[in-house]
Amino acid sequence: MAKLTTRTEDYSKWYNELVVKANLAENSGVRGCMVIKPYGYAIWEKLQAELDKKFKETGHQNAYFPLFVPKSLFEAEEKNAEGFAKECAVVTHYRLKNDPDNKGKLIVDPDAKLEEELIVRPTSEAIIWSTYKNWIQSYRDLPILINQWANVVRWEMRTRLFLRTTEFLWQEGHTAHETKEEAVAEAKQMQEVYTEVVENFMAIPVVKGYKTPSERFAGADDTYTIEALMQDGKALQAGTSHFLGQNFAKAFDVKFVNKEGKQEYVWATSWGVSTRLMGALIMTHSDDLGLVLPPKIAPIQVVVVPIYKTAEQLEEIRQVVGKFSSELKAKGITIKFDDDEKYKPGWKFAEYELKGIPVRIAIGPKDLEKGQVEIARRDTLEKQFVALDEVSDKVETLLEEIQTNLYQRAFDYRKDHTTEITTYDEFKDVLENKGGFISALWDGTEETEEAIKNETKGTIRCIPMAFEIPTEGVDFYSGKPAKFRVLYAKAY
Amino acid sequence: MAKLTTRTEDYSKWYNELVVKANLAENSGVRGCMVIKPYGYAIWEKLQAELDKKFKETGHQNAYFPLFVPKSLFEAEEKNAEGFAKECAVVTHYRLKNDPDNKGKLIVDPDAKLEEELIVRPTSEAIIWSTYKNWIQSYRDLPILINQWANVVRWEMRTRLFLRTTEFLWQEGHTAHETKEEAVAEAKQMQEVYTEVVENFMAIPVVKGYKTPSERFAGADDTYTIEALMQDGKALQAGTSHFLGQNFAKAFDVKFVNKEGKQEYVWATSWGVSTRLMGALIMTHSDDLGLVLPPKIAPIQVVVVPIYKTAEQLEEIRQVVGKFSSELKAKGITIKFDDDEKYKPGWKFAEYELKGIPVRIAIGPKDLEKGQVEIARRDTLEKQFVALDEVSDKVETLLEEIQTNLYQRAFDYRKDHTTEITTYDEFKDVLENKGGFISALWDGTEETEEAIKNETKGTIRCIPMAFEIPTEGVDFYSGKPAKFRVLYAKAY
Numbered sequence A, B: 001m002a003k004l005t006t007r008t009e010d011y012s013k014w015y016n017e018l019v020v021k022a023n024l025a026e027n028s029g030v031r032g033c034m035v036i037k038p039y040g041y042a043i044w045e046k047l048q049a050e051l052d053k054k055f056k057e058t059g060h061q062n063a064y065f066p067l068f069v070p071k072s073l074f075e076a077e078e079k080n081a082e083g084f085a086k087e088c089a090v091v092t093h094y095r096l097k098n099d100p101d102n103k104g105k106l107i108v109d110p111d112a113k114l115e116e117e118l119i120v121r122p123t124s125e126a127i128i129w130s131t132y133k134n135w136i137q138s139y140r141d142l143p144i145l146i147n148q149w150a151n152v153v154r155w156e157m158r159t160r161l162f163l164r165t166t167e168f169l170w171q172e173g174h175t176a177h178e179t180k181e182e183a184v185a186e187a188k189q190m191q192e193v194y195t196e197v198v199e200n201f202m203a204i205p206v207v208k209g210y211k212t213p214s215e216r217f218a219g220a221d222d223t224y225t226i227e228a229l230m231q232d233g234k235a236l237q238a239g240t241s242h243f244l245g246q247n248f249a250k251a252f253d254v255k256f257v258n259k260e261g262k263q264e265y266v267w268a269t270s271w272g273v274s275t276r277l278m279g280a281l282i283m284t285h286s287d288d289l290g291l292v293l294p295p296k297i298a299p300i301q302v303v304v305v306p307i308y309k310t311a312e313q314l315e316e317i318r319q320v321v322g323k324f325s326s327e328l329k330a331k332g333i334t335i336k337f338d339d340d341e342k343y344k345p346g347w348k349f350a351e352y353e354l355k356g357i358p359v360r361i362a363i364g365p366k367d368l369e370k371g372q373v374e375i376a377r378r379d380t381l382e383k384q385f386v387a388l389d390e391v392s393d394k395v396e397t398l399l400e401e402i403q404t405n406l407y408q409r410a411f412d413y414r415k416d417h418t419t420e421i422t423t424y425d426e427f428k429d430v431l432e433n434k435g436g437f438i439s440a441l442w443d444g445t446e447e448t449e450e451a452i453k454n455e456t457k458g459t460i461r462c463i464p465m466a467f468e469i470p471t472e473g474v475d476f477y478s479g480k481p482a483k484f485r486v487l488y489a490k491a492y
Helices: A011-021 A038-057 A078-085 A125-135 A180-201 A247-251 A276-285 A311-330 A345-354 A365-370 A388-416 A424-434 A446-456 B011-021 B038-057 B078-085 B125-135 B180-201 B247-251 B276-285 B311-330 B345-354 B365-370 B388-416 B424-434 B446-456
Strands: A025-027 A034-036 A068-070 A090-093 A096-098 A106-108 A113-120 A144-153 A167-177 A207-210 A222-229 A235-245 A255-257 A263-265 A267-274 A302-306 A335-337 A359-363 A372-377 A383-387 A418-420 A437-442 A459-464 A484-489 B025-027 B034-036 B068-070 B090-093 B096-098 B106-108 B113-120 B144-153 B167-177 B207-210 B222-229 B235-245 B255-257 B263-265 B267-274 B302-306 B335-337 B359-363 B372-377 B383-387 B418-420 B437-442 B459-464 B484-489
Touching: A011 A025, A011 A276, A034 A038, A038 A144, A038 A167, A038 A180, A038 A276, A068 A125, A078 A125, A078 A247, A078 B096, A096 B078, A125 A144, A125 A167, A125 A247, A125 A267, A144 B144, A167 A180, A180 A207, A180 A222, A180 A235, A180 A267, A222 A388, A222 A459, A222 A484, A235 A247, A235 A276, A247 A267, A267 A276, A276 A388, A302 A311, A302 A345, A311 A335, A311 A359, A311 A365, A311 A388, A345 A359, A359 A365, A359 A388, A365 A372, A372 A388, A383 A388, A388 A418, A418 A424, A424 A437, A424 A446, A424 A484, A437 A459, A446 A459, B011 B025, B011 B276, B034 B038, B038 B144, B038 B167, B038 B180, B038 B276, B068 B125, B078 B125, B078 B247, B125 B144, B125 B167, B125 B247, B125 B267, B167 B180, B180 B207, B180 B222, B180 B235, B180 B267, B222 B388, B222 B459, B222 B484, B235 B247, B235 B276, B247 B267, B267 B276, B276 B388, B302 B311, B302 B345, B311 B335, B311 B359, B311 B365, B311 B388, B345 B359, B359 B365, B359 B388, B365 B372, B372 B388, B383 B388, B388 B418, B418 B424, B424 B437, B424 B446, B424 B484, B437 B459, B446 B459
Parallel strands: A302 A335, A302 A359, A418 A437, B302 B335, B302 B359, B418 B437
Antiparallel strands: A025 A034, A068 A113, A090 A113, A090 B090, A096 A106, A144 A167, A167 A267, A207 A222, A207 A459, A222 A235, A235 A267, A255 A263, A359 A372, A372 A383, A437 A484, A459 A484, B025 B034, B068 B113, B090 B113, B096 B106, B144 B167, B167 B267, B207 B222, B207 B459, B222 B235, B235 B267, B255 B263, B359 B372, B372 B383, B437 B484, B459 B484
């Protein structure tokens, strides 16, 4: 098995090689669209299940809305339409016919032109709010708390596996409320849910913050974001939750009779995370040997590789493994016994390192004699011998340790790569040479934000919720009085 | 709550009303596309989970392939292309722009025309086999056993909620094998898996059979089907599994080196069930009061309606219910306590009948005195009083009884509506007046099949696997020697 390009050699190349070789995803024959391969999809399924559980615990129900948005609905909310019009797939015809000039080939049938074009959803606010209009008459119909698992399409010009693809998978929550306060609380609650899952389940520390107006979702009054820091010092927006105000209610004329008997526009939120999180997972924990998975999200948490020469030895190993294996299964731990004869142990070791299995157990004839196994942890690559009757407890503890260690490692990296600056020279130096988050004062103007972005590619990732509004100090770029302390970074 | 149109008045109207009023689905603003509402989606999720479990138990893994099929791939397998070309959504552009003549409106940007049109997948053989080509070199790469949960689009002219919609949700399995025998065995295995889930989980009896050549999937060498009979005497194809031969391997040039070192084309299957099964579920069990759900697929299996006048009474009821409720939950039974004050018990009774909740428990002050509850079963509408300490065991037994009874009821209906005929007059009489399956001899020719279809709308649903090949007898229509005993019916 050829080794991966190392991260220091070429981070971007390392990423692509890892994604393909670890069987996570690959590019397809369709421009910008990926194939999510079984191993990648198994990780995504575990993440889906965890998110779905949290959504249901917070009172949401799943539903499904159409893939297509008729153009007249698409354009109804002007800012939203403007935000997505430049990158949308448009269905114009509903039939192909035989090409009269070219046997065996098909052409678009000009007689099957749609009266109104259909946009393949880049996001579903338009289709959903045109539906909610019929569902909402009175305050009794509120709140509506719905989530949808779906595919969406945004015609991106430069694509990267998981990070930016023309089609991607996501969930999108769309809620409707009586009051502004309730909608804001919902949007913040979902930011909190995302934080919990991304931090506790994926072991990725995030910064919770507000997006600046220029970085908000098209059609939102406020966007709450969680921002993660990748190993190469670039930031990645891991999830967003939007307070949509009454923008969609007004665009689709969705009113309700309130408790006082008066007509009011409905308040809205929407929130989503996508297969992009797979990219964040990879770029937070992995190393030059391949993927490193936090145990909670790993489809296989423990792999056992038997080392043997004879069928008798294998049988003996199988019996010994069977005992702790069923103990581990009883604890809810996923374990695989790999007795595939097509590959040698060394090949398997490398393969499971590439695939990021958190714990690997090796056991051979000598171990049998000594009544032990060798346990290797993927995060630190440390190995130790463990007595057979202690394997089950040891592995359980180790999985918890790995989960904690991966989070802590990423947290420490972020801490080391968050730099407070006061001058533009410092800013450029850190952005170019060290990377990471740059904590700085901002005057709150789009001009400053835009100028810095154009000059350096550094963008304001968020106004962290944990930061106090500064009472004094000046913007490091404009010299004007500061309004916010923000985090800048180059971003995916 | 207005009552449903009855089934005898207008079966089709009853169906549509039930689907909408029970919050299963509704038509959307997009032609032919439905919105699957939360309650309908919750049922679909339970079915998905059951199917997914069975797929994994039989060695399959999930993956995800692109929504779009470039035209050149779409047309590669000729029969498949021919079968779907007439009803496919075609993406021709990737951008909208502002309409210069109409402020606030958008038009398709003619400068953003795709070089090659993209078809929204009606099924994924083409995109998947163009991918498998890169995954398969040797027999060591086989079998590939993959399933995908996805949305697909077929431009149907006449649509019905769940039964026939432009966009629908489904799963599609796509497998690749070394030998013909292995592929045939896989296709039959999946027909068996579908049978198990549809019969045991959905309580819908099915006939397993082969499709006639004219009814096969476009591109298949053989299609195995499961056929169900609806309450109105019409048949419904509930799931199909296809032996695809080497058709797609040849179209996409997918060869492998076999164990003898020789190049061979790969053998294939595909198989799918869709949200159409929701229609089968509704039309198998429901009645004039609404949906009737088999307990195994019901998102809520038991509902408790408290009857009270004072807060003290409600509190007392809550305590009594709490006890058997936690016993039921411990048994894995889903139970809802409905203390919503906005609605009266009578309204709730009707609502839960409409929604098909298998068991309803009512409890009021008199019941408290007597230490009992009233239990009503949805399938027979029978009620009985049960002592409080027997509720948990009684409900558990009752749920099993309801599941069995619903299957048996549907089975008996089908038995009563399967008629063997020997003359065309009998055939037409049964088809028009009694409905159901018609068992008859067929000469095996497409001419006979086609003529009967055109004259009567009766089609051959399948050649049941349970039927022996007849050694004598003649086709009731053509008088020619019979080749098969088949089942005819009008079909959804």
